[in-house]
Amino acid sequence: MQSLYLIGFMGSGKTTVAVELAEALQIQVLDTDQLIEEESGKTIPQIFSKEGEASFRELEMLVLKKTPVTDTVIATGGGIIERGENRDWLKKNGLVIFLETSWDEIQKRLIDDVARPLWNNQSTDKKALLDRRVSKYKEVSDIIVQTDGKNPTTIVKEILSQM
Numbered sequence: 001m002q003s004l005y006l007i008g009f010m011g012s013g014k015t016t017v018a019v020e021l022a023e024a025l026q027i028q029v030l031d032t033d034q035l036i037e038e039e040s041g042k043t044i045p046q047i048f049s050k051e052g053e054a055s056f057r058e059l060e061m062l063v064l065k066k067t068p069v070t071d072t073v074i075a076t077g078g079g080i081i082e083r084g085e086n087r088d089w090l091k092k093n094g095l096v097i098f099l100e101t102s103w104d105e106i107q108k109r110l111i112d113d114v115a116r117p118l119w120n121n122q123s124t125d126k127k128a129l130l131d132r133r134v135s136k137y138k139e140v141s142d143i144i145v146q147t148d149g150k151n152p153t154t155i156v157k158e159i160l161s162q163m
């Protein structure tokens, strides 16, 4: 089967849901953020602080294009859709699932987060970033699941019912 790519904003649950979806389908799971950290030998906050966001986006594109296009669930980073090249690649190669999550819900989920450099950057307007990205997530998605107030098991069931 075609690989399943989970997309959505920080805190939408891509990493969490990917594990459970892969388990349900009995296929492997990958996460582009984890692959970037493994390949670079650095954490995401280190890459952002030492090399900058542009360098992170370059690594992210290279990692995305190396992901297996069959039999895998792949959690992506929240900004994977920022590059047109990535959007084109996702549309061509994957079954893309958008975990749509409201601003209020995202704020609740990430209240204690310290690992997401953009979330923790006081000069970034996160609400504006979400608003700007929503149309890009929708542009590439084959399936959209609303996640507010639902647990990962329910979200997985809804994904499977739409496949």
Ligand SMILES: Nc1ncnc2c1ncn2[C@@H]1O[C@H](COP(=O)(O)OP(=O)(O)OP(=O)(O)O)[C@@H](O)[C@H]1O
Binding pocket: 008, 009, 010, 011, 012, 013, 014, 015, 016, 017, 033, 075, 076, 077, 078, 079, 109, 110, 116, 147, 150, 151, 152, 155
């Ligand atoms: N459906 C859910 N309901 C409540 N909390 C959730 C749900 N899904 C994930 N969470 C929690 O929200 C936080 C963020 O989840 P997760 O890391 O899976 O998001 P993500 O979409 O992978 O974010 P990122 O884009 O930064 O990688 C975690 O603390 C996780 O436990």
Ligand SMILES: O=C(O)C1=C[C@@H](O)[C@@H](O)[C@H](O)C1
Binding pocket: 009, 010, 033, 044, 076, 077, 078, 079, 080, 115, 116, 117, 118
């Ligand atoms: O939304 C984003 O731009 C990001 C989300 C995370 O998954 C990581 O990819 C990184 O922290 C950037």
Ligand SMILES: [Mg+2]
Binding pocket: 014, 015, 016, 031, 033, 075, 076, 077
């Ligand atoms: Mg994640």
